[in-house]
Amino acid sequence: MWKKLHLWIIVIFALLLVASVGYGALSYYAGQDTVPEQVTAGGVDVGGLPIDDALKKLDQYEQMLESRTITVEGNAEAKAEGSKQWRASEIGYNAEFIGVREEIKKLRTGDVWTRSKFRYHFPASFELKQSYDAAVFGKLVRAEWDWIDSNEPVNATRTIASNDKVVYTPHTDAYRIDVEPLEKKVASWIIIPDSQIGGQPEQALSMQLEVKTVQPDITLEKLKDEGIDRKIIEFTTNFATSAEGRAFNVTSTAKVLNDWVLEPGEVFSYGDVVKKTEKEYGYKEAPVISNGKLVPGIGGGICQVSSTLYNAILRVSGIDIVERRNHSLPVAYLPKGQDATFASGAIDFRFRNSTGKKLIIRTVVEDRKLTVKLFGTMPENIRYDIESKVVKTVQPAVQKVTDKSLEAGQSVTVQNGSLGYVVDTYRTLVKDGKAVSREKVSHDTYRAQPIIIHVAPGAGGSAGSQNSGVVEDGI
Known part of the structure; x- marks a missing residue:
C-alpha cells in the first residue's frame, strides 16, 4: 500500500516538475521583446531586432524616402534663372509600411498563451505602399515660374524707312512650361521598385526646367521669305x-x-x-x-x-x-x-x-x-x-x-x-x-x-x- 502511494507521489511530482518547466519555457518564448526572425517589411529586414529598434528603423526608412530631394534648375532659353528644390513629401509622394507597426506592437499584448500563439504565427513579410500625385508637382513648378506662361509672342515687322531702306525687326518667341516630361522623370525616379526596397535609393534628382517655344504667326524668316x-x-x-x-x-x-x-x-x-x-x-x-x-x-x-x-x-x-x-x-x-x-x-x-x-x-x-x-x-x-x-x-x-x-x-x-x-x-x-x-x-x-x-x-x-x-x- 505504501509503495503504491509513494509511486503516485513520485508521478505527481514528476508531472508538476514537467509542467513547471514547460510553462517557464512558454513564458520565456512569449516574453521576448524582439521581432521574430526573418521578418521583412517591404524589403526592410526587421527580423530579430528589438521591437523599439524595429519600429524606429521603419520610421527612419519612411522618412528617408520622403525626404529625398527634387531640384529643378531654371531654363536659360526662357531666361528663367535660379532653381527650386522640393522634398519628395512636398510634391505628393508618400511611403507607408502597411500593418507592420500594429502587428509588431501586438507582440507585447495579451497573456502568455496569446502572445506565444501570435508570435508563432507572425507574418513573414509586410508591404511598403508608395503613392505619388504628379499633379501636385506640376502645380508647384507652374507656380514657381508662372510668369513664363504669361508672356506672348511678338510678330516680326518690316518697315520701309524714309530713305527707302527695308528694315526688319526680329520676332520674339514666347515660352510655355512643359511639365509633362518633368513629371515623367520624377515618376520614374520617385517610386522605388520592389526589388530595390530596403537598400539605399538615390537621394536627389536634378533636372532642368523644360519649355516649349511658341513662335508668333509672323516670324523673321517668314517675313523675309x-x-x-x-x-x-x-x-x-x-x-x-x-x-x-x-x-x-x-x-x-x-x-x-x-x-x-x-x-x-x-x-x-x-x-x-x-x-x-x-x-x-x-x-x-x-x-x-x-x-x-x-x-x-x-x-x-x-x-x-x-x-x-x-x-x-x-x-x-x-x-x-x-x-x-x-x-x-x-x-x-x-x-x-x-x-x-x-x-x-x-x-x-x-x-x-x-x-x-x-x-x-x-x-x-x-x-x-x-x-x-x-x-x-x-x-x-x-x-x-x-x-x-x-x-x-x-x-x-x-x-x-x-x-x-x-x-x-x-x-x-x-x-x-x-x-x-x-x-x-x-x-x-x-x-x-x-x-x-x-x-x-x-x-x-x-x-x-x-x-x-x-x-x-x-x-x-x-x-x-x-x-x-x-x-x-x-x-
Missing part, C-alpha cells in the same frame, strides 16, 4: 503745269496706291485703285480725252498715275503685262509709247506679279512730282532700258465744216491739227553693264488730230458731227 529685299526701281513724272483739279486727282490716286501689296501670282487691276480712290476722296474736274480731243471731265490726271506705274513695272523682271493701252493722243509727261491709259468700264491697266515673291508699290508726291517705287526681289546686277521709236508719222486730215455765219468766200481755221504717230517700244535687258537681250513690248498708234476749217455755205463744207467714243479718264 516674302521677298521684300530692297527698292528695286523707282520712276518719276512731273505734273507741275497741272491745274488744281488735276493735281488733286493725281495726289489722291497716289495716296490710295501707296503701300499696295501684290501677292505672288496676283493680277493687279488699276480699276481697283480708281474705285477705291473714288470712294475715299472723289475726283475733281480736269481735262480728259474724248473723241481725240481734250475736254473738261471728271478724273483728269489719274492716267498719269497708271502711266508712271507702267514705266516702273516695265523696268522690273518677272512682271507680265496682262492689259495695257496707250492714250489716243500723246501725253506731255512721258515719251510716246510709254503711257498707259484707263477708261472706266472699257480700258484697264493690269499686270501679273510673276516674280515668285511679294511686291510692294509705294508712291511719293512732292513738289508736283509723282514717284512710284517698287520693293521686292531683283538681282542688283541687272536693269532694263526702255526705248521708243516713231516708225510712222500720220499727217492730219483736213475737215471743212459749213459755218452759216460766214460770208461767201470766207474761211476760218478753228483747229490747226496735229500729227499722228505709230510707235514701237523696246525693252533691253542689261546685265553687268552689257546688253543681253532686246524685246518689243508694244506697238502703239496715236491718232492725228484733223485740221478743222469753217467755210461759208456752198464752199464744199460738211455739217459738223459729234462722234461718240471712249472717254479716257484724263491724260
Whole structure:
C-alpha cells in the first residue's frame, strides 16, 4: 500500500516538475521583446531586432524616402534663372509600411498563451505602399515660374524707312512650361521598385526646367521669305503745269496706291485703285480725252498715275503685262509709247506679279512730282532700258465744216491739227553693264488730230458731227 502511494507521489511530482518547466519555457518564448526572425517589411529586414529598434528603423526608412530631394534648375532659353528644390513629401509622394507597426506592437499584448500563439504565427513579410500625385508637382513648378506662361509672342515687322531702306525687326518667341516630361522623370525616379526596397535609393534628382517655344504667326524668316529685299526701281513724272483739279486727282490716286501689296501670282487691276480712290476722296474736274480731243471731265490726271506705274513695272523682271493701252493722243509727261491709259468700264491697266515673291508699290508726291517705287526681289546686277521709236508719222486730215455765219468766200481755221504717230517700244535687258537681250513690248498708234476749217455755205463744207467714243479718264 505504501509503495503504491509513494509511486503516485513520485508521478505527481514528476508531472508538476514537467509542467513547471514547460510553462517557464512558454513564458520565456512569449516574453521576448524582439521581432521574430526573418521578418521583412517591404524589403526592410526587421527580423530579430528589438521591437523599439524595429519600429524606429521603419520610421527612419519612411522618412528617408520622403525626404529625398527634387531640384529643378531654371531654363536659360526662357531666361528663367535660379532653381527650386522640393522634398519628395512636398510634391505628393508618400511611403507607408502597411500593418507592420500594429502587428509588431501586438507582440507585447495579451497573456502568455496569446502572445506565444501570435508570435508563432507572425507574418513573414509586410508591404511598403508608395503613392505619388504628379499633379501636385506640376502645380508647384507652374507656380514657381508662372510668369513664363504669361508672356506672348511678338510678330516680326518690316518697315520701309524714309530713305527707302527695308528694315526688319526680329520676332520674339514666347515660352510655355512643359511639365509633362518633368513629371515623367520624377515618376520614374520617385517610386522605388520592389526589388530595390530596403537598400539605399538615390537621394536627389536634378533636372532642368523644360519649355516649349511658341513662335508668333509672323516670324523673321517668314517675313523675309516674302521677298521684300530692297527698292528695286523707282520712276518719276512731273505734273507741275497741272491745274488744281488735276493735281488733286493725281495726289489722291497716289495716296490710295501707296503701300499696295501684290501677292505672288496676283493680277493687279488699276480699276481697283480708281474705285477705291473714288470712294475715299472723289475726283475733281480736269481735262480728259474724248473723241481725240481734250475736254473738261471728271478724273483728269489719274492716267498719269497708271502711266508712271507702267514705266516702273516695265523696268522690273518677272512682271507680265496682262492689259495695257496707250492714250489716243500723246501725253506731255512721258515719251510716246510709254503711257498707259484707263477708261472706266472699257480700258484697264493690269499686270501679273510673276516674280515668285511679294511686291510692294509705294508712291511719293512732292513738289508736283509723282514717284512710284517698287520693293521686292531683283538681282542688283541687272536693269532694263526702255526705248521708243516713231516708225510712222500720220499727217492730219483736213475737215471743212459749213459755218452759216460766214460770208461767201470766207474761211476760218478753228483747229490747226496735229500729227499722228505709230510707235514701237523696246525693252533691253542689261546685265553687268552689257546688253543681253532686246524685246518689243508694244506697238502703239496715236491718232492725228484733223485740221478743222469753217467755210461759208456752198464752199464744199460738211455739217459738223459729234462722234461718240471712249472717254479716257484724263491724260
